[in-house]
Amino acid sequence: MFSAADLPDTVPVFPLPGALLLPRARLPLHIFEPRYLAMLDDVLKTPSRLIGMIQPFEGRGDALHLIGCAGRLTGFSETEDGRYMITLSGISRFRVLKEIDGFTPYRRCAVSWDGFGADLGPSECDKGLDREAFMALLWRYFEAQGLSTDRDSLKEADDELLINSLSMLCPFEPEDKQALLEAPSLLTRRETLVTLLEFATRAGEGGDRLQ
Template sequence: MASNVIYHKLDELPAVIPVFPLRAALLLPRGEMPLNIFEPRYLAMIEDAIRGHRLIGLIQPDPEADEDAERPALVQIGCAGRLTAFAETGDGRYLITLTGVARFRVAEELVATTPYRQARPSYDEFALDLAPGEGQDEVDREALLRTLKDYLAANELEADWDGIRRAPNEALVNALAMMSPFGPREKQALLEAPDLKARAEILVAVTEMELARARGDASSSLQ
């Protein structure tokens, strides 16, 4: 989903952003994430974001943190997304879309008076996130598509191959990473990959491990 605002430099990004902890969620630059917002604190976050800079930091709770904790510890790296779609449902929920802008490292979590959490992000490591298509010529597209075909076949799933073949490498890698069914640690590894080539390699490696594990389980069940 296109954004009306294009960020060209890191200093155009806000110095403080709300953070939305969401386990096993992955937002990447220029990726799109639809979200169903219903908790009062996050409804307030969306309303404040609409009135302000419209950026929200999607970040995972630390995998070791208590899932039931009110304020679980956070991982150090998340992705700031711009609120690019918003709809009211009539029953008190908001349906939104976040479009990824740039990753960030949590420099400091603030003592906030808002019901939602806020942080001071450092974007310095991720300046290239603002450059569309950066590094996509280095991606081993054939390996990625081969692994995708194996995964779909193993799970008896269909795909829009015409759309996949037309997709640029950046859009393909990031969409597959965001849609992948992997757990919090794998999603975090995909987020923290230093470049698009490394992200594609991690995605292929993790998928191949899952396929091998599934084949091993199937063999065991037949014995």
């Protein structure tokens, strides 16, 4: 378990549109660009092994959103041609203070962890979740979007795993993913998720399927 004292003042960041990492969740990634292979080599030498996942702003050059989520490198394997398959385990969200100039080929940011103390705590519960109604909406969404999933696993998942997994896996737009990341609690993330599912379901059922 991480404590606030374990969190560094700077983190390397991986700007990847549509890739969402949330605290206590896991994100698999395929690393092959030389700059991110260099980042991975450097991260493996640090005690925390943290990488900051962050959304770039669409249409705004190199601009990044101010809030991202740091994940600890907890698994990796190397392919024969030098690429890596890695897994990040979500630790805590952060706020970007400034980008750090330097000689690394990848980007680094000075960050603040203030305001995200709950990310380091136990799993959240959503006492207001109407699971039956939520699952009914979810099945309609999957059908409207032409998606398939392991329904039994979703039915058995606890509140946080269910809501966070869907937030990460559903093919929402990057700005929608950012809204899910910035939700201050599991309840508000679920409310945001329900809004996105309802919108996409209506579009899909109306023949104007989202891509």
